[in-house]
Amino acid sequence: MAEAPGRRRWLGRALAGYAAFVLALLLAPLLIVVPISFSSARYLQFPPPGWSLRWYARYFADPQWIESTLVSLRVATGTTALALVLGTALAYSIVRGRYRGRRMVERLSTGPMIVPHIVIAIAIYGIFARLRLTGTEAGLILAHTVLAIPFVVSVMSAALRTVDPALEQAAMSLGVGRIGAIVRVTLPLIRPGIVSASILAFLSSFDEVVVALFLSGTTKTLPKQMFDNILVEIDPTIAAVSVLQIALVVVALAVVARFGARTVPR
Amino acid sequence: MSISLPADEPPRAGIAARLGGGAGPFVLGLPALVFLLLLFVGPVLRLLVLSVEGGDLAAYEKAVTDGLYLTVFWETFRIAAIVTAASIVLGYPVAYWLTTVSRTTAAIGFACILVPLMTSVLVRTYAWMVILGRNGIINRALRDWGLIDAPLPLLHNLPSVVIGMTHVLLPMFILPVYSVMVRVDRELLRAADGLGASGGQIFARVYFPLTWPGVLAGGTLVFIVALGFYITPALLGGGRIIMIANVIENQVQTLLDWRFASALSMVLLLATLAIQAASSRVQAPRG
Numbered sequence: 001m002a003e004a005p006g007r008r009r010w011l012g013r014a015l016a017g018y019a020a021f022v023l024a025l026l027l028a029p030l031l032i033v034v035p036i037s038f039s040s041a042r043y044l045q046f047p048p049p050g051w052s053l054r055w056y057a058r059y060f061a062d063p064q065w066i067e068s069t070l071v072s073l074r075v076a077t078g079t080t081a082l083a084l085v086l087g088t089a090l091a092y093s094i095v096r097g098r099y100r101g102r103r104m105v106e107r108l109s110t111g112p113m114i115v116p117h118i119v120i121a122i123a124i125y126g127i128f129a130r131l132r133l134t135g136t137e138a139g140l141i142l143a144h145t146v147l148a149i150p151f152v153v154s155v156m157s158a159a160l161r162t163v164d165p166a167l168e169q170a171a172m173s174l175g176v177g178r179i180g181a182i183v184r185v186t187l188p189l190i191r192p193g194i195v196s197a198s199i200l201a202f203l204s205s206f207d208e209v210v211v212a213l214f215l216s217g218t219t220k221t222l223p224k225q226m227f228d229n230i231l232v233e234i235d236p237t238i239a240a241v242s243v244l245q246i247a248l249v250v251v252a253l254a255v256v257a258r259f260g261a262r263t264v265p266r
Numbered sequence: 267m268s269i270s271l272p273a274d275e276p277p278r279a280g281i282a283a284r285l286g287g288g289a290g291p292f293v294l295g296l297p298a299l300v301f302l303l304l305l306f307v308g309p310v311l312r313l314l315v316l317s318v319e320g321g322d323l324a325a326y327e328k329a330v331t332d333g334l335y336l337t338v339f340w341e342t343f344r345i346a347a348i349v350t351a352a353s354i355v356l357g358y359p360v361a362y363w364l365t366t367v368s369r370t371t372a373a374i375g376f377a378c379i380l381v382p383l384m385t386s387v388l389v390r391t392y393a394w395m396v397i398l399g400r401n402g403i404i405n406r407a408l409r410d411w412g413l414i415d416a417p418l419p420l421l422h423n424l425p426s427v428v429i430g431m432t433h434v435l436l437p438m439f440i441l442p443v444y445s446v447m448v449r450v451d452r453e454l455l456r457a458a459d460g461l462g463a464s465g466g467q468i469f470a471r472v473y474f475p476l477t478w479p480g481v482l483a484g485g486t487l488v489f490i491v492a493l494g495f496y497i498t499p500a501l502l503g504g505g506r507i508i509m510i511a512n513v514i515e516n517q518v519q520t521l522l523d524w525r526f527a528s529a530l531s532m533v534l535l536l537a538t539l540a541i542q543a544a545s546s547r548v549q550a551p552r553g
Contacts, residue, residue: 011465012366019363022356023378026436029393030382032403036396044396046403086298093295105295108302114542115310116494118511119531122518123309126316146306149298178290207386210496213515223388230392230501239396242389249384253377 030246037239044236055240065241068225071137072206075221078141079148079205080198086145087152087197092182094153095160096168113150117210120146125214135217143215144205151200159193159261160186196260199252206248310535317528325529335513335530342510345428345499346492352432353439353488354481361443361480365450383437391501394430395421398502422504430498435491439484446480486545490538510534 032046037055039048059065087109094106112120124143125134133139163186171181187194209223216224222241229238317325329335364375382390397403398420405417420426450473458468496511503509510530517527 008465015359015363015366019360019375022360022436023375025356026382026433027378029390029397029433030385032397033389033393044399044401046396046406086301089294090298093291093293093298097291097295099290099292105299108299108307111302112306114490114538115306116490116511116531116534116538118494118496118514119310119313119535120306122514122527122531123313124305125518126312126524127305127309142305146302149302178294203384207384207388209386209388210511214518223386226388226392227497227501230388230395238392242392245389246381246385249381253380253384 033239033242033246036236037243039236039239041236055236058237059240059244062237064220064225065222065237068220068222071140071219072222075137075140075144076202076205078137079144080201082141082145083148083152083201084194084198087149087201088156088194090149091153091156091160092186095157096165109153110150112146117147121211121214124211128215134215135219137219139215140212140219140221141205143211144208147208147211148201148204151204152197155197155200155261156190156193159190159197163189190261192259192261196256199256199260203249203252207245313528313531316524317532319525325525326533328526329529329533338508338510338513339533341508342493345424345431345495345507345509346489348428349431349435349492350439350485350489352428353436354485356432357436357439357484358443358481361440361447362477364440364444365447379437379440382433383441387434387497390434391430391498394426394433394502398426398429421502422506424507426502427499427507430502431492431495434498435488438491439488442484442487443477443480446483447477450476482545482548486541490541493538493541494534 035048036044036046038051038053039045040050040052040054041048090105090109094102094109097105121143124146128134128139128143133142167185167189168178168181171185172178176184207223208221209227212221212224213227220228222245226238226241229235360375364372367375395402399405400417400419400421402420404420405414408414408418454472454476455468458472463471494511495509496515499507499509499512500515503512511534514527514530514534517523517530
């Protein structure tokens with residue numbers, strides 16, 4: 001070894017310390033919201049003078065918060081269903097297809113991830129205002145599906161590449177047709193991918209703010225309701241809502257870790 | 267495609283089989299393709315048309331000559347560049363560290379990256395408001411310790427926007443860099459070591475060039491997403507830090523100037539696509 005082992009060990013420790021510091025920076029803001037949400041103080045105070053569930057009680061008692069949460073849940077569910085069907089079929093087309101222009105289709109499928117959301121938001125808003133789709137859950141579902149399709153396509157393409165096409169062809173040679181082969185052979189094999197893609201699509205819609213700012217109207221989604229509230233006053237109700245959202249993410253990631261496809265290569 | 271259907275095909279059932287039979291995978295992609303053309307490509311092209319309404323380029327002229335908007339564009343690029351640089355400095359060593367630790371430690375590390383990544387930008391921005399605000403955690407602590415008399419203006423300035431945006435985008439940098447780093451062949455490093463290279467030389471001439479594609483991919487992603495940021499500058503910038511997305515929103519919602527908003531959107535989109543294209547053409551530096 002060219003270098004003294006002592007120096008190497010020191011470098012290793014410095015690296016571990018630096019990494020721990022950066023990871024703590026990433027996590028700390030999320031953790032700090034937790035004690036504030038359980039605070040008994042009327043205003044932001046840290047550390048809280050006492051503990052209470054009043055901010056959670058206020059959230060659950062406020063029809064505006066609950067209604068916007070229900071809107072978001074319905075919109076995210078609709079988005080997940082639509083994006084999953086469209087995105088999976090598109091991923092299949094890209095992975096298995098041999099047609100001309102396949103590269104173009106692939107590029108198009110990732111487009112909504114590259115084009116700035118503010119541009120997509122006003123572009124769709126311009127069209128939906130004419131079609132009277134603003135302020136409707138259907139409009140929000142359609143717009144959120146545009147944003148969710150790239151996630152579904154990328155997860156499902158990766159999943160589909162792990163399935164040997166010969167399995168599908170064997171099924172097709174037995175006379176089930178392509179759709180039959182996909183439903184009975186391919187989809188069961190890529191179930192982990194479906195779990196991951198669904199959760200990604202759901203969260204991407206449930207968290208989405210920019211498009212909702214334009215399309216919500218009176219049908220406010222939860223992020224839109226939060227955004228409006230933050231602009232007016234920062235009361236700890238938002239901390240309570242934040243903690244509920246973080247809890248949702250943790251549960252979702254646990255489900256992905258248990259049943260989903262590996263999102264991070266190992 | 268070695269397996270072909272036998273000549274005496276068994277009867278196939280229903281429309282599904284017919285759909286799949288001849289036209290193949292292309293047809294399956296059609297619904298999504300039509301969906302994206304109608305709700306993504308079409309609306310964006312409509313903005314392009316709106317931006318040249320009246321048959322002249324006056325809106326673009328205003329966007330690229332008016333000092334006010336030039337300043338906003340410059341500020342937007344500057345913020346995106348600072349955030350990208352911060353992500354590289356903070357993220358590169360973390361990604362490397364994750365490739366060196368045990369599976370359990372790496373799993374904990376990834377949890378620290380994925381939970382923030384999946385948490386709403388709004389929640390994360392709100393958290394920074396709580397930390398940096400006038401009555402926020404830092405100001406409270408400094409006052410309680412008697413270090414300051416009046417609250418420090420930590421919010422509504424460039425550093426607060428940069429901090430908030432870096433927090434949002436850092437995970438997006440770490441993941442692609444990590445996925446390149448895990449594929450680096452450790453034997454190459456050992457070979458360089460055996461040939462007498464120092465740690466610094468191994469890094470500069472072997473490891474960094476090998477991991478550069480990840481840095482480029484992650485850095486490009488962070489930069490182009492940062493260019494279009496709206497929420498974080500709107501809330502942490504408090505009207506003092508204005509990025510291009512904030513101007514576009516204002517033009518549409520308040521001033522109802524669709525033509526100018528469309529022109530600004532096209533400039534932003536063009537910049538984004540140009541950077542994306544340039545990045546995919548850059549070659550890895552020679553070690």
